[in-house]
Amino acid sequence: MAGDKLNVVIIGGSLAGLMHGVMLKQLSHNVHILEQYQTSIQESQAAGMSTGAHGQELLKRHDKIRDRPHFVTASKLEVVDANLNVIESRPVPFKLTNWKTFYYRLRANFDEFKSDYVPSPPPSLPEEGRAIYDVGKRVTNVSYEKDAGLTVTYQDVETGNDEVLHPDLVIAADGAGSATRKLLFSDVKIPYAGFLTWRGVVPEQAVSKETLNFLFDRCIRYHADRYYIVVYLIPGDDGSIKPGERHVNLVWYDTCQMDSPEYLSMMTDIDGIRHQRTVPFGKVRPEVWAQKQAYGNENFPAPIRELVIKINVPFVTGIYDCISPRASHFDGKLFLVGDAFALFRPHAAQSTNQCALHCLLLSKFISGEITLEAYEEKVASFANTTLHWSRAIGSEYMDNLVGHLYHEFRFRLARGAQNWGFRL
Known part of the structure; x- marks a missing residue:
């Protein structure tokens, strides 16, 4: 995959999808985001959030906006x-920022989308890939055959018509209720x-x-x-x-x-x-x-x-909360990222940080700096530790002493397991 110019489909145009879209576009790959929401204007998302250390690193590398502080x-x-x-x-x-501020900043970097948040988006550079943000498109299936490659089937929400794409890489960034996760792991429980x-x-x-x-x-x-x-x-x-x-x-x-x-x-x-x-x-x-x-x-x-x-x-x-059994599928041609891969309780405020980590690691994988196995190990280790960390934080305030001690013990085991090579 290293050195190839890829045609990438990203399922989901929220923060995880846009982070990956910005990164891939700036690495000269062509990116087509399929977003089932029917407009690019996000009116209702005002929730506060922290980007975390990986989010800061991602912005340092890929945010071209310099004149509008946003924290x-x-x-x-x-x-x-x-x-x-x-x-x-x-x-x-x-x-600290909020969803809309971060969303419109990523959109400005991805496809030069103008908004009151970023009225003058930075222009795309000649070496960057093509960027398409396609609203009102619901993905209904993803399949793979070794000879034929990937097939992404999606429906136009307004017309009901089905369309097909054949990308080189698929990023499933379709969030907490990920339809792609359900397609790949129908038996995963989300308690x-x-x-x-x-x-x-x-x-x-x-x-x-x-x-x-x-x-x-x-x-x-x-x-x-x-x-x-x-x-x-x-x-x-x-x-x-x-x-x-x-x-x-x-x-x-x-x-x-x-x-x-x-x-x-x-x-x-x-x-x-x-x-x-x-x-x-x-x-x-x-x-x-x-x-x-x-x-x-x-x-x-x-x-x-x-x-x-x-x-x-x-x-x-x-x-x-839940963790998927694997992040990569179809011989490393489909990746579950962000909440689609691992969904955490919000106590540790790590959702956006995880998205950014996945993005930074995927950049290393597609450029040949790390193997697929190394990618899997790193994302699984982060997810396993964070899942138990967040449970431990919440249990301190919302559980009895026995419950809190149990989750604290599980977290300490998970943190130790980062070096032991297994998942709790």
Whole structure:
């Protein structure tokens, strides 16, 4: 594969797909992204996120945008109790952004897509490959024969017509509910973790001075009985990081048993549709969120209470985790990447970091720097350790002592297993 100019199909045009698309295009390969969402304009994704060390390395290598900073920084993580006493403080150099800011930055690098986030995208270089971002295209099958190669079948969402592509390489970046993963591993179990996350943002200008002072230069983790809340500043509208124009991001991790009346109520939207994973922005029933706000008003300390009350449009997600048996398939011509390969609980904030790691490693594989076996070992080791690490973090706040000790023990074993060559 090293030295060949490849025609690549990427299934899924979210962050994992775009990271790989930008990298491959800049390495002179032709990239065709198939995205089932019917528009390039992403209106509802405002969730805060951290890119992680691998994400920073990826941007250092492949981000050509130099005039628009896109991170809000914080220097430490502090855990506070119900009285806001700091019970743990760790120096952590956070670089915090949000989904839309990162998405439009990657789009600008990939296919020169103009947006309010990046009004003047950097031009493509002559040596770069062709980039196509094809919306409204749902992949229905991927097959491979040694003589005929790869076949990707997809449907036009609007017309229902089927089309076929025959690429040299397929990147399956179709996320947590990956249809490609189901196609390859129909028996992989994706267990519910026993909790939901409520997410929302509040414009900085709508937040009191006292709460902003409370958040200054830190990421806050507030915990009580079987739930905890994380709060930090992120870019605001159009990716602005100017003080006064930013947003405050809140994530509320709340235990909830699957198929309980509470769970069924929360996961049913304003149209009466029950969702398996996420009830998106604008679809949460007002009476459901009002109940959560009422709980927060009665039980949360002032800064957290203020933010929960001021979140007008939340979204809620049921949390699952899993690891696929393998990342590569079809003699190294198809790769599951990001959440499609390994889905983590969000406590460790490693989803984007994993996507970037996969991208950096794939770059080394296709250029001949590492073998396919080395790629597999590295992505599996990271996934196995991170899966147990994230479970251990969450169990400290959301489980009993026995449960936490169990997950902490599993994490320590997984970390040791990185050098032992097996997966727990």
